[in-house]
Amino acid sequence: MKISYYPGCTLKTKAANLEAAAVASLAVLGVEVEEIDRWNCCGAVFSLTADDLIHQVGPVRNLVRAKEKGADQLVTLCSMCYNTLARANRIVRDDTVKRDTINRFMDDEIDYAGEVEVVHMLTFLAREVGWQKIREAVKVPLTGLRVSPYYGCTLQRPADVGIEPFGSFSLMTGLLEALGATVVPFAAADTCCGSYQVLNGEGGAKSTAAVIINDAAQAGAEALATSCPLCEYNLGKRQEQLITSGQVEAPVPTFYFTQLLAVALGVAPESCLFDLNDAASLALLKNKNCLVAA
Amino acid sequence: MCDADNTTTKKTIRVATGDRAILPEGAKTIPVYIMGKKYEVPETLTIMKAMEYAGFKFLRGAGCRGGICGACPTVYRMAGDYKLHFGLACQTVVEADMYLAQIPFFPANRAEYNIEEIGGAAEAIHALYPELFRCVACNLCTKACPMDVDVLGYISALKQGNIKKAAELSFDCIQCGLCASRCMGEIPQYHIAQLARRVYGRYIQPRAEHLQKRVGEIESGKYDAMLQELSAMSKEDLEKCYVEREREPDLAPPGTWQPKETRYL
Amino acid sequence: MTLIITGTTISIPSIKQLEELSGENVKLCMQCATCTGMCPMAAEMDHSPRMVMHLSQFGMLDRLAGSNTYWKCASCHACTVKCPRGIDIAKVMEALRQRVLRKNTNFIEPSALSAERIAELPQIAMVAAFRKLTS
Helix, strand or coil: EEEEEEEEEEHHHCHHHHHHHHHHHHHHHCCCEEECCCCCCCCCCCCEEEEEEEEHHHHHHHHHHHHCCCCCEEEEECCCHHHHHHHHHHHHEEEEEEEHHHHHHCCCCCCCCCCEEEHHHHHHHHHEEEEEEEEEEECCCCCCCEEECCCCCCCCCCCCCCCCCCCHHHHHHHHHCCCCCECCCCCCHHHHCHHHHHHHCCCCHHHHHHHHHHHHHHCCCCCCEEEHHHHHHHHHHHHHHHHHHCCCCCCCCCCEEEHHHHHHHHCCCHHHHHHHHHHHHHHHHHHCCCCCCC | CCCCCCCCCCCCCCCCCCCCCCCCCCEEEEEEEECCCEEECCCCCEEHHHCCCCCCCCCCCCCCCCCCCCCECCCCCECCCCCCCECCCCCCCCCCCCEEHHHHHHCCCCCCHHHHHHHHCCHHHHHCCCHHHHHCCCHHHHHHCCCCCCHHHHHHHHHHHHHHHHHHHCCCCCCCCCCHHCCCCCCCCCHHHHHHHHHHHHHCCCCCCCHHHHHCCCCCCCHHHHHHHHCCHHHHHHHHHHHHCCCCCCCCCCCCCCCCCCCCC | CCCCCCCCCCCHHHHHHHHHHCCCCHHHCCCCCCHHCCCCHHCCCCCCCHHHHHHHHHHCCHHHHCHHHHCCCCCHHHHHHHCCCCCCHHHHHHHHHHHHHCCCCCCCCCCCHHHHHHCCCCCCHHHHHHHHHCC
16 A cells, blocks of 8 residues: 655754654555655644635645655644644635635646645554554554544534544554553543744743643553644754753653554664653553563 | 757857857847836847846846856746746847846845864754745745756755755856846855765765875875975976877766876876 | 733724634633633643733733744644634734734745655645745
């Protein structure tokens, strides 16, 4: 099986671990990943103003690239890219007036009418690979690792592009259970991490992140699994600061769900680029004997 | 552009050449609109010469007149069509009913830096030009480029941290600034691209070892005697020396030719 | 907060502008404050999302001129998905931001970010913040 894949800018630098672990895992599962050509930034956030179409051009241009490749689906890893691409796709598919305007503006591209389906990796794994196949492929079960699936905002909201209904976390739960981990549900699984507000004064993104981490810890989680590089930044990279400032009591290392998938499938930890996570992450996996023997 | 084999239709066409535009006898003129005013100009002229023919004098906004210095970007539109076209005034031949204006300069943010200090990471470029992240991928920059550079492509590459790709994609940029003039994100694309090429050259591209060796030889005085010998020669001897010099044949495959004189290799 | 609503304080054009920008009917709001309850940033806002909706219903946008509420909004849509009246409140917040940003005014300045900060932040953080908070 071969999939067309849209990475997103951050996955080429700060969140290279999200991508590397996914590509390595998919190779184990017999899925070939083909990155689309000449992709550009999706815009990270969907424009919410009714008359603003220029900010839909970026995401739609990427969908044009996928269509040019003959792809019927485009798989994404980053939650923000998924949300922005999927919502722009809906506009083009459902609103003929806006579709015509966008196509007329993009007179340098082929016309696009929403032919490509934007699919998040979690949906892809559930739908096209299946938990059973993943369970059978596990080499190092994550036995005893207590993980909370953290969805944040953009995987589920708004409802028309959510990978599953609001309040339900069955996709990541299904995956983590297939990997042998103990899933720890917690109340803040879809609470916003503060997102881009991290650039708008220090307060917001910090305290909301602290609420999420503390809630997971109280529920008994020893790790968080996410699919968003901005969530990972707010919850993972900045966690040490939150501990220093006393807002977070016990550390809860954060992982990309693809990294947990990869280690369980027996991918070497070096291929999962744990050096891009906070230091506690790899240490936790070592402690729990969740890594393949060197 | 010329077609050497097209002998049957070959006619002697007298065109205006040289720095001063001279209307050849019997030359056809066409109407063009320069900054909204109509002028009749000879149809064979470039935009730059047509403007000079019309009486404009370039004090700035003209440089090499050879399509490489980037000083004379032009925006034009054909009567009856919405589409904007972009070109260099010294390279683009006028067409009838062309509405044109020169954009010799466009205010674009140019960061100050010391290439030796900033390091070779993409973050250095991001830090100097955070406005990079305001790109909306509208692609107006690429459409505006008179050199056919994939401007959106290199801006996207830099957002993705890929300096090598950006340096390669922007290689043909002549810094005319038309990209920046069209950017809704107010991004100075061409300055960022120049920085990317500098960072690539300084930190990423492999060093040429043979160059380093040769510089070392020069500095150690290996060629001092040769230079003195040449400096002391009369003009006639020097000319003779030049004419009789050994020269690699133009199409010799690399590495197949060696000079007879090897003292200075 | 007491709202005195008269023919001179209410602004029909402002309501219309907000509805055009957001594509939402602010008059549907019944002031239940579910949005405020859902908002992860509410503690930092000077006007709660409910108050913003209330003022918006009467087009009293001057009263929101100095408010930080729509600038603190993270567009997380927690309010939107729970609104019992089906209002996409995140879109109303965006409309309030755009009223300012469309006049060539930045709320945050990209050039004021330090090199250390930029080196640390993921690209999507900057792209998103510049989209939502710069002109």
